[in-house]
Amino acid sequence: MAVDKLVIKNIGLILSGDIDKPIFEGDCMVAIDGKISSWGNAKDLDTEDATITVDAHGVTLAPGLIDSHIHPVVGDYTPRQQQLNWIDSTLHGGVTTMISAGEVHMPGRPKDVVGLKALAIASQRWYENFRPSGMKVHAGAPVIEHGMVEEDFKELANSGVKLLGEVGLGTVKDGKTAKQMVDWARKYGMQSTIHTGGPSIPGSGLIDADMVMETGTDVIGHINGGHSALPDDQIICLCESCKSAFEIVHNGNERAGILVVNTARELGKLDQVILGTDGPAGSGVQPLGILRMVAMLSSLGNVPAEIAFCFANGNTSRQRELDTGIIEAGKCADFVLMDQAQHAPGKSILESVQLGNLPGVGMTIIDGKVTSTRSRNTPPADRLPEVI
Numbered sequence: 347m348a349v350d351k352l353v354i355k356n357i358g359l360i361l362s363g364d365i366d367k368p369i370f371e372g373d374c375m376v377a378i379d380g381k382i383s384s385w386g387n388a389k390d391l392d393t394e395d396a397t398i399t400v401d402a403h404g405v406t407l408a409p410g411l412i413d414s415h416i417h418p419v420v421g422d423y424t425p426r427q428q429q430l431n432w433i434d435s436t437l438h439g440g441v442t443t444m445i446s447a448g449e450v451h452m453p454g455r456p457k458d459v460v461g462l463k464a465l466a467i468a469s470q471r472w473y474e475n476f477r478p479s480g481m482k483v484h485a486g487a488p489v490i491e492h493g494m495v496e497e498d499f500k501e502l503a504n505s506g507v508k509l510l511g512e513v514g515l516g517t518v519k520d521g522k523t524a525k526q527m528v529d530w531a532r533k534y535g536m537q538s539t540i541h542t543g544g545p546s547i548p549g550s551g552l553i554d555a556d557m558v559m560e561t562g563t564d565v566i567g568h569i570n571g572g573h574s575a576l577p578d579d580q581i582i583c584l585c586e587s588c589k590s591a592f593e594i595v596h597n598g599n600e601r602a603g604i605l606v607v608n609t610a611r612e613l614g615k616l617d618q619v620i621l622g623t624d625g626p627a628g629s630g631v632q633p634l635g636i637l638r639m640v641a642m643l644s645s646l647g648n649v650p651a652e653i654a655f656c657f658a659n660g661n662t663s664r665q666r667e668l669d670t671g672i673i674e675a676g677k678c679a680d681f682v683l684m685d686q687a688q689h690a691p692g693k694s695i696l697e698s699v700q701l702g703n704l705p706g707v708g709m710t711i712i713d714g715k716v717t718s719t720r721s722r723n724t725p726p727a728d729r730l731p732e733v734i
């Protein structure tokens with residue numbers, strides 16, 4: 347049977363997503379049937395019989411970026427900010443995978459147990475069946491409510507639901523009940539996250555460090571607040587005490603985000619840092635949110651750019667147990683090709699990002715297929731990859 351073979355030649359720099367070795371040698375990437383097969387110097391690789399060949403023209407290749415925290419509802423529409431095509435716009439920001447923290451913006455969202463399970467299962471299905479502009483959206487993230495029993499989590503898991511929405515957005519606001527439900531979810535293979543910090547909108551509540559630690563979710567959702575951050579001593583305490591992912595979001599407190607990075611660095615825990623936008627949220631849809639977080643944390647948090655990119659792909663891949671976000675044989679061929687923006691200071695893309703500038707996205711690729719070319723949202727880059 348014929349295979350789909352993608353060959354990307356003339357890559358200037360390969361970012362790996364692996365925080366222990368963020369830069370790989372080579373100028374060429376080969377993917378077979380949507381999975382990474384080999385990379386390195388073109389002369390050492392089998393590049394014959396490609397079905398798609400991309401000439402990178404010297405730009406940088408990285409694993410597609412991952413937004414660990416979004417609130418999708420249906421298709422490529424968000425009622426929260428009444429916007430169409432926000433997911434397509436995010437693809438143009440280099441993101442190829444998005445993870446739901448709850449479909450909480452659904453108008454009339456059901457809060458009874460049968461209704462919330464139905465919404466979660468339906469959301470998981472409609473994003474599995476429909477990828478807006480090719481984007482992988484992991485959705486179906488129920489928000490826990492009082493009255494749920496172990497059997498509900500078993501049923502959700504058996505129905506294909508793999509995530510919990512942010513703990514704290516529903517009626518469960520006490521650590522004891524939340525921990526019980528998170529434990530049930532984990533028992534059936536579902537990942538969990540929590541709304542950390544002050545209330546986001548009228549009606550939501552405060553989740554402090556004690557509640558986060560007692561609940562014990564897999565991800566400390568927006569550890570820098572969404573919007574309001576916890577006091578510094580509580581954030582530091584979470585970084586010191588927790589083995590879970592430290593999720594920093596665009597919709598949170600930027601100073602608190604830098605505090606997290608500085609604390610994680612001192613503790614040798616930078617591999618726990620992951621990024622999200624929390625979009626669409628009160629501060630809007632953020633198509634370049636993940637790139638902006640990378641540039642912000644790299645520049646103000648003194649993180650080499652190649653490490654800051656790992657917060658946005660490889661770290662999230664590991665923490666979220668995904669088959670994308672890292673250069674590894676057998677992982678999904680999901681890539682972003684980008685270059686230093688025109689007239690951005692710095693001698694290289696990495697230096698310009700570390701000076702706080704966004705790169706220009708030239709192409710995204712998902713499962714070995716080109717999903718977008720020159721970004722309509724990032725600043726234009728010096729060089730552009732092309733399909734030949």
Ligand SMILES: [Zn+2]
Nearest residue numbers: 512541546572
């Ligand atoms: Zn939240």
